[in-house]
Amino acid sequence: MVGLSAQQVLQQRMDMTANNLANMTTAGFKTERLLTRELSERPAAAQDSPADIAFVDAWTLQRDFSTGPLEQTGNPLDLAIEGEGFFVVQTAAGEAYTRDGRFTLDDQGRVVTRVGEPVQGENGPLTIDINAGQFSISREGTITQNNAQLGTFRTVAFNTPAALEKAGNNLWRSTGETPRATENSHIAPGFVEGSNVNAVSELTQMIEISRAYQAVSKLIAQSDELRSTSIEKLARVG
C-alpha cells in the first residue's frame, strides 16, 4: 500500500510536469511543483505492532513566481509587469488577475484581454479613442494621448500569491485575500512576459519521476513475490 500511495503521487507529479511543459510558450505562465508529505499511520495489528508505516500524500503546490523572460513585440498594447503584481480583469464571475498583458481594443475602444474581458484601470475600465491620435503608456501604466491622461492600469499584489487559484485562460482568482497595491514593480510597454518554465529542469524532473515510478513498481513486485513465497512455505509447513 505504501508503494501504491507513492505511485499515485508520482502520477500527479508527472501530470504537473506535463502541464508545465505544455505551457512552455504560454504568456505569463508560472511553473508549479507538487510538494509531498509523509502520512504516518499505525498498522491495524493488535499488539506488538511494528513501526508506523509512512505513506506519501500530495500535500501542497509550490509555485515559482519569478518573472518570465520579457519578449519585445512592438505592439503598444502588449504590457509586461516587471516585478510583483497582476493586472486586474473584470470577468462575469468577478475580478480575476493575470500576468498576461497582451491586450487589445474592442469595437467600443475599451482595453480588453484576448478573450474580450475588460481590463481595469485605477478608476474603472480604460477606453482609448484611436481616432484622436497616437497614445503611449508609461512605466507607471498611465495612458497618455495628446498630453491628456486617459487613465492608469491597476496592478495589484498579494502577500501569499501561492494561495491564488488558477482559473484557466491565464487568469488567477483570489481565495480570500484582498489584493493590495504593488510595490517596486513597473510596466514594460511593448513587451510580453513569457512562461517561466525551465525546460531543462522539467525534463530532469520527468526522468526522476519515471525512474522513481519504476523503482516503486519493482518494490511492489518484490513484496508481492515475498508474500507469495511465504504463503507457499507456510502452507507446506501446515
Place this chain on the structure above:
Amino acid sequence: MRALNTAATGMQAQQLNVEVIANNIANMNTTGFKRQRAEFQDLLYQNVERMGVTSSDAGTIVPTGVQVGVGVKAGSVYRVTEQGGIIQSTNAYDVAIQGEGYYIIQMPDGRDAFTRAGNFSLAPDGQIVTEDGFIVAPGISVPQEALGVSINREGVVQAIMPDGSDPQDVGALELARFVNPAGLEAIGDNLFLETPASGTANRGQPGSVGFGTIQQGFLETSNVNAVTEISALITAQRAYEMNSKVITTTDEMLRTASNLR
C-alpha cells in the same frame, strides 16, 4: 493519466505555432503582409485539494492547496499591425500607406474589403484597380489621354495632360481605420473584411488626424522579420519535442505499471 492528454494539447499548440510561423515566412515578400503570432492560454485546472478550505476545527485554512492543470489551448492568432518597410518602385500606381489606415476595395459582390497592399494599376477603362481588377474606392478614372498621374500625400490624384495645361484633379484615395485592426478577417489576396471584433470602418482623407499619408512610387513590404521567425520556429520545434518526450515517459510509466502482474 492526465499527462498523456496534457502533452497532446501541448503538441497541438506547438503544431499551430509552427503553421503560423510557416505562413509568416511564406509571405515574407508579400506586399503589405502583416505577420501573425499564435498565442496560448492554460486550460482549466482540477482541484485536488482546494486552497482556502478549512483544514482543522481550529479554523486553520489550507494556504495553497493542490491544483493540476490539464494543458494548453490556442487563445488566438493575433495579427501584428506594425508598419512594414517602405521600398521604392518605379510604378506610378504603387502607393504605400505611411501610418494608420487601409485602402477600401469594392469587391465584385458589392462588399467593401480593406488592404494595405497599394500595388494598383489601371483597368482598360482608366479606373484605378487592384491586381485582381477590383475597383479602389471611391473609384477614380484617369482620362485615356493622360501622360501620367501624380498622387500627393493626401491621396489626391492628378492627371498630367498632354496639352501642357495644369494637372487635372480626378479624385482622391480614401482610407479606412479600425478601432481593433487585429480583429479584421483575412480573406486572402491581401484583403481583409470588417468584423464585429474590428469595429466599423471609420473613413477619412489620408493625412487627416489619425490617418496615415500616401507615398507614391513606394510599396509597403511585409513586416515579417526572418530572424525572429526562425528563432520562434526553433523554440516551437523544441517545445514540440519536449511534449512528445512527456508522452514517451508517461507511456513507459504505464508499461511499468502494467508489468506489475
